[in-house]
Amino acid sequence: MASKPVTLPDRPFQDYIDNNNEILRAMKLYPDRFLGQFTINPVYARESLEEIKRCVGSGMSGLKIYYEVKINNPLYYPVIEKMADLKMVILIHSYSGIGRGGYRTKYGNLYPNESTPEDFADIASRYPEAIFQFAHIGAGCDWQYECKILKDFPNIYVDVSGSNNEAGMIDYAINYLGEDRLLYGSDNSYYQSIGNILSSDLTDAQRQKIFFGNYNKLLIKGGFNAD
Amino acid sequence: MLIDINAHVGHWPFKKMKYNTCTSLLERMDKFNVEISVVSNLNGIFYKDTQSANEELFEELKSDKKFSNRFIPFAVLNPIYAGWNNDLNTCADKYGMKGICLYPLYHDYEITDPSCIELVKRARDKGLIVVFTHRIVDSRQRSWMDISKEWTMKDIMPIIREVRDAKYFIANPANSMNMEVSDNEILKNIDLLIDTSGRSLSNPGEMIKKLGKEKFAFGTHSPILDYLTGLLRIESLRPDEADEATKELIRSGNAKRLLGI
Numbered sequence: 509m510a511s512k513p514v515t516l517p518d519r520p521f522q523d524y525i526d527n528n529n530e531i532l533r534a535m536k537l538y539p540d541r542f543l544g545q546f547t548i549n550p551v552y553a554r555e556s557l558e559e560i561k562r563c564v565g566s567g568m569s570g571l572k573i574y575y576e577v578k579i580n581n582p583l584y585y586p587v588i589e590k591m592a593d594l595k596m597v598i599l600i601h602s603y604s605g606i607g608r609g610g611y612r613t614k615y616g617n618l619y620p621n622e623s624t625p626e627d628f629a630d631i632a633s634r635y636p637e638a639i640f641q642f643a644h645i646g647a648g649c650d651w652q653y654e655c656k657i658l659k660d661f662p663n664i665y666v667d668v669s670g671s672n673n674e675a676g677m678i679d680y681a682i683n684y685l686g687e688d689r690l691l692y693g694s695d696n697s698y699y700q701s702i703g704n705i706l707s708s709d710l711t712d713a714q715r716q717k718i719f720f721g722n723y724n725k726l727l728i729k730g731g732f733n734a735d
Numbered sequence: 736m737l738i739d740i741n742a743h744v745g746h747w748p749f750k751k752m753k754y755n756t757c758t759s760l761l762e763r764m765d766k767f768n769v770e771i772s773v774v775s776n777l778n779g780i781f782y783k784d785t786q787s788a789n790e791e792l793f794e795e796l797k798s799d800k801k802f803s804n805r806f807i808p809f810a811v812l813n814p815i816y817a818g819w820n821n822d823l824n825t826c827a828d829k830y831g832m833k834g835i836c837l838y839p840l841y842h843d844y845e846i847t848d849p850s851c852i853e854l855v856k857r858a859r860d861k862g863l864i865v866v867f868t869h870r871i872v873d874s875r876q877r878s879w880m881d882i883s884k885e886w887t888m889k890d891i892m893p894i895i896r897e898v899r900d901a902k903y904f905i906a907n908p909a910n911s912m913n914m915e916v917s918d919n920e921i922l923k924n925i926d927l928l929i930d931t932s933g934r935s936l937s938n939p940g941e942m943i944k945k946l947g948k949e950k951f952a953f954g955t956h957s958p959i960l961d962y963l964t965g966l967l968r969i970e971s972l973r974p975d976e977a978d979e980a981t982k983e984l985i986r987s988g989n990a991k992r993l994l995g996i
Contacts (some may be wrong), residue, residue, distance in 0.1 A: 593814055605875045631793070648875035652750075671934045672873040673961045699971070700934065702966030 509723075510534055511545035511572040511715065513601070523550045523561075528563050535567060539643035543727070543734065545572040550583040555679055560590055569732045570597040575621040575681035579640075580631040588631065592638040596730040597665070599641035602628065604657075605649045632661040639726060644695045646670025646704065651677050655684040662689070665726070668718070669693030673700035678718075692719045736983075737966070738990040739749040741906045741930040741954030744792065745777035747871075749878035755958045757795050758801050763806065763962055769955075770987070772806055773904075773994070775836045779811025780871070781921045786812075786822040793830040806992060809834040809866060813842045814850035823854065827861050833994055834864035834904065840882055841871075846894045849881050851879045855894055859901035864993060867891045868906040869933060872959060887911040895925065902926040902993050905932040907956045908933035912942065923947055928989055930954025939968045941974030 514529040531544040546563035548556035548571065555558050560571070571591055577583050579600045591598050603622045628642050645651040647670035654676055658664050658680060666685055669692075681690055687710075694701040705715055724734050744755050754763045764772055779788030789810045796802045810826035812819050812835045826832040835858050839846045847868075857994070858865050870885040877883065887910040895903060899921060905928070912935050914922070923946065929936075932954040936942055943951060954965050969977075969985050977985070 565766075648873045650876045672876065673964050674873070674932075675958050675961045676750075677961075679753075697934065697937070699964045699967045700961070703967045704961040706967075707962040707964075 509545055509570065510542045511547060513572050513574040514576075515550070515574050516707050517576075519549075520643075521549060522554045524548055524552075525559060528559065528568070532566055532568070542639075543570075543732065544568040545570040545597075547572050547574075548587065549576045550581070550587050551576060551648045553583065553586060556587055557590060560587070560594075564594060564596075569727060572599040574601045575623065578621055578627050579623040579636070580627045581626040583602075584631070584688075588638050592635055594730055597639045597641050597726050599648050599667075600628075602642050602644070602654075603647070603649050604653050611648070625686055625728065628664055629657055629661055632664045637656075638665055639729070640665065641691065642666045642691065645681060646669075646672050646674070646677060646697070647695060648672045652680060655681050659661060659684045665696055665722070666691050667691040667693035667695075668704065669695035669697060669701045671695070671697040671700055673697075673704040675707070678710065679705055682708075682710065682714065687714045687717055688722055691723050692720045696713045702710055736987040737767075737771075737953055737959070738987040739764070739769050739772040739955050739965075740900060740904055740952045740990050741866075741932055741961070741965075742772040742774045742957045743777045743797065743880060744774055744780070745788065747777055747959065748781060748816070749872075749881060752925075752958050754962075757806060758799070760957065761802065761805060761981060763957065766789075767962055767966070769989075770805070771996075772955075772957075772991075773809055774806050775809040775811055775866075777871075779836070780838050780841045783816065785816065786818070786825070787863055789822065789826050789830065790831070790914075792923040793832075807834075807996075808832045809864070810835050811836045811838070813838075814854040815842065815844045815846075815848060818858070819850075819854060819951070823857060827863060832863070834858075834866055834902075836868075836906075838868070838871075840886065846891065847897060851894065852897050853938060855898045855901050857941075862902075862995070864902045865920070866904040866906055867894070869909045869935075873909070875959070882968070885910055888914055889918075892921075895921060895927070899925055903928070904952075904993075905929045906954065907960070908935040910935060919946070926993055928952040928993055929967045930956070931985065934954035934958055936968050942974055943977060943980055943985075944971075947983055948977065949989055949992075952983045953986050 528546045535544045776788040779785040810832045894900040
């Protein structure tokens with residue numbers, strides 16, 4: 509699943525369109541290898557809904573956003589409602605860390621608009637029919653804290669990507685979230701994301717679910733199938 | 736053959752650990768075909784008297800014959816704490832330890848502290864390997880009681896410049912490996928191995944090209960990091976990045992050379 513979110517603040521909406529076009533080009537070049545996620549900025553309400561329509565019409569199958577605003581900001585409500593109608597995954601950058609970049613902000617984050625597990629819990633309660641992907645518990649965040657918060661929200665899926673391949677993370681996550689809510693992702697940390705799953709204490713059937721089955725089930729809900 | 740040059744037993748006080756005893760680590764090694772592990776005791780980071788941790792490791796290794804050919808013990812020493820000189824002798828001469836792990840950030844001293852330089856020189860004279868690490872855990876998700884600083888290669892270079900004829904392991908290279916050109920040249924010409932467990936090896940082929948195939952060795956940083964990522968970095972090298980002989984050097988050959996086995 510390829511995407512190109514806009515990671516700099518206060519960029520014009522054209523940047524979002526350009527990034528989506530780049531992914532669409534990749535999908536066209538390698539149709540058997542890439543699915544595509546679009547990106548939008550809910551601050552641009554009308555443009556975002558139009559862009560979702562355009563991208564879905566072009567074959568894209570999910571949404572990926574960074575931290576333009578927090579996921580439970582009311583600006584997102586129309587976008588989430590649209591995504592729920594489409595039965596497509598909403599992936600959002602997330603974080604919970606005690607000391608990112610040397611900041612000692614007790615379970616606060618360096619960037620004020622980064623969505624925390626508590627923000628996800630809030631929005632998942634408001635929209636139980638929507639499908640959320642909590643991004644990268646291996647990204648240097650406190651994955652134990654995150655799993656404990658997300659445990660009771662079955663419409664939040666969690667990808668295990670990131671550069672911090674701590675031993676035991678996958679086993680801990682499966683204990684809290686169950687084998688059906690974990691998704692494989694790399695976050696461009698290819699060795700760590702695979703090594704951690706392979707060296708965990710999972711069964712082969714559970715690994716198969718994480719590497720492929722769980723996400724494909726979500727794709728099927730939205731009318732896609734990678735099998 | 737696989738030799739893991741970066742494994743630990745012992746506890747990490749901020750998280751429940753698994754596979755952190757010699758018995759459970761050996762099970763791990765057997766499962767993933769690792770023949771030998773260089774092992775030290777994490778408890779030594781936290782005990783004021785690190786020698787207690789070295790004694791624990793020695794006793795644990797003595798407790799079962801099957802450990803004898805599978806583990807190479809390294810000591811944890813603190814050169815600003817009393818008695819390190821005697822502890823070094825005991826670890827090397829009585830416990831048969833082949834190296835020393837130093838943790839200046841945790842034990843709160845400068846890497847160029849005269850005592851540290853003296854310890855490294857004494858380790859050199861005894862033929863021991865000296866280990867420095869970029870970090871034990873990712874500080875972004877550390878416990879509120881843990882240290883917040885991590886190291887890069889530049890932070891370790893001052894002691895290497897000072898004692899160039901010692902043998903070094905760089906464990907868990909998780910941060911920048913960028914150095915001055917002159918330091919790069921020093922590194923190429925000394926006995927030093929960088930283990931493959933750290934995230935800085937995101938492009939191991941490029942790193943091998945830059946520093947040389949003799950500078951890398953398989954490492955897990957177990958039980959802190961997962962057991963297989965360090966191996967994936969070796970096994971996924973493309974033929975144009977490393978031939979089979981180079982991979983074998985990284986799996987075990989380079990470790991054998993420095994460890995003298």
